[in-house]
Amino acid sequence: MPSTSPRLSLPYLQPAQAQKHVTHNEALQLLDAAVQLSVLSFGATQPPAAPQAGDVHALAAGAQGDWAGQDGRLALWDGTGWQFLLPREGWRAWDAAAGALRVWTDGGWRALGTGAGLLQDLDGLGVGTASDATNRLAVSAPATLLSHAGAGHQLKVNKAEATDTASLLFQSGWTGHAEMGLMGGLDFSLKVGDGAAWRTALAADRTTGVVTLPQGAVVNGPLTGAAVQSGPTDATPGRLLLAGxxxxxxxxxxxxxxxxxxxxxxxxxxxxxxxxxxxxxxxxxxxxxxxxxxxxxxxxxxxxxxxxxxxxxxxxxxxxxxxxPSGGAWSGWAAGSLQESGSNANGRWLRHQDGTQTCWHSLNTGTAADTLWTYPQPFASTAGLVVTTGVTGTTGTTALCARAIGKTASAVGLAVVSTSNSRVASGLDVLAIGRWY
Known part of the structure; x- marks a missing residue:
């Protein structure tokens, strides 16, 4: 029968053993130290001057004095002397000085941290689901809360190289449909996809802050702000022109x-x-x-x-x-372009913006009386009104003369006469120039 237990090396009572209580008490003492293990110091090499019963220290290499030759073991002060325990793989000990939990693995005490630090340096963590080699942290829940501890809270997504990706990906049925962040560069962008192709909906230049919308935009609400006109006569360069x-x-x-x-x-x-x-x-x-x-x-x-x-x-x-001109005075107001033109049975006319009116017509005169020409458009008055005529026919070798008779603002009498002062039937071109206002 072995003399100690295989895990904690507790001494066994032996057959016909005298003073069995000594061995039994020694086993209880070792059990008292190893169960709910609390260690005062890790990496110790010098025994304390005044240890207390139950004190435990984790020894480092190079232990001296009463600890000499016990490197790597746990030293327990039982009240009269030091007892030594060899830790086994998976033993857990509370670091009383650091307030942290440690585990013995690979020949050393590995810290597991304090509080939330108990979960430090894990290979993966799954909450409500299982993590994997790519998704080291996996959460399956109706919601995930990230709250502040003080003034605020930041969610940080870091990447190694500029050409890598640091983004938030939104999926449906494990197919990505929206992604925002730094995708393949250092400018922020927002992309959307239909499962077959991705399109950049928004891009923000990191050096200028200028936002571009490569696919265009539909705005269903009013546009406001410093980039929009403040009023109907705001002419600040670069601002959006408002309707009105x-x-x-x-x-x-x-x-x-x-x-x-x-x-x-x-x-x-x-x-x-x-x-x-x-x-x-x-x-x-x-x-x-x-x-x-x-x-x-x-x-x-x-x-x-x-x-x-x-x-x-x-x-x-x-x-x-x-x-x-720049820095100069205004010129006078100018008019003179064509205002109106037209024709009717009485001829054609032109009206200019400066008030000038020109009327002209071709007609035939008679022998009985003066022929009345009513202008195609009336003049404002007879002041400055000039009527000129030109005979278009002859009677044998008799010289003819045209005359205007009884000129008014709306009509003029016309006649073609011979040298004997007799009215002659003849073709006549007539032109009147004056003002229409």
Whole structure:
């Protein structure tokens, strides 16, 4: 029969042994030390000067004094002397000094940590499921909570090289459909997939912070912020143009001084209303639409479309224009483009924006009385009205002369006469030039 137990080396009582209580007490003493093992120090080499009964120390190599030759063993002070235990694979001991649990493995005491540290350096951990070589941490649960311990909490995903991946992958049926993080580079991106192909929906440049949307975007709500116009006349470069700005999709913003030269007037469309304080248009313009433009060098141009005027010629639709060089004054308002043209049974006409009207016609005169030509469009007055004629036929060798008789703003009498002052039937071309306002 062996004299000690195989695991804890507890001494056995032997047949016909005297003083069996000594052996029995020794076994209890060793059992008292090994069960619920608590060690005062690990790596000790010098015995303490005043040990207490039950004290246990884990000895390191090079133990000295009463511990000499007991390297690697557990030294137990039984109250009168030191007892030594050889730890076995898997023994667990509480490190009283560090407040940590240790395990004897591979010939040494390996720390398992304290509290949450009891789970340090594990090969894998499964909560509600099993971990594997790739998914070292696996959780199967309705939810996973990561809360703060103090002010906040960070979830960190680190990768080794720039070309590697550090991301969060979202799956359905173990097929990935969304992924965000650093995929194959150092710029943040968000990708989505249909199970067959991945597409980058969003990418953020790490050096500029600029976000791009390679697939486009659909925005169903209002856009706000510093990148959007603050009002209908906000002309800050780079801002998004709102519907209604400068009258695009909404009312025209009112203009103050259209003749400002300090750059305060924003380029765009404006409503000109003299009754509401607008100024700078030609005298008599009451309401109009102003188009104001500015070049990079500071030069500016304006077009004014009259809606209502109180002076002659300021008819609705009249277009006036002017310009100024950078740092210079505005030129005068100019008009002169063609306003209207047409024809009827009385001939053709042209009306210009500056008020000039030209009418012309070809007709035949008679012998009984003057032939009346009603202009295709009336003139404003006879002031400055000029009518010229040209005979298109002859009667034998008799010289003919055309004359205009009784000129009014709406018609003129015409006759072709011979040298004997007799009316002659003849073809006649006639031209009238005057003003239509």
């Amino acid at each position: 700005a400068f009258g695009l999709g909404g009312p025209l913003p009112p203009v103050g001084n259209a003749g400002a030269t300090d750059g305060s007037l924003a380029a765009g469309l404006h409503a000109y209303d003299a009754a509401s304080g607008s100024a700078g248009a030609p005298a008599g313009v009451q309401r109009a639409t102003l188009l104001h433009s500015r070049r990079a060098d500071g030069s500016e141009t304006q077009l004014l479309i009259v809606e209502q005027g109180s002076a002659p010629g300021l008819y609705p639709g009249l277009v006036l224009g002017r310009a100024r």
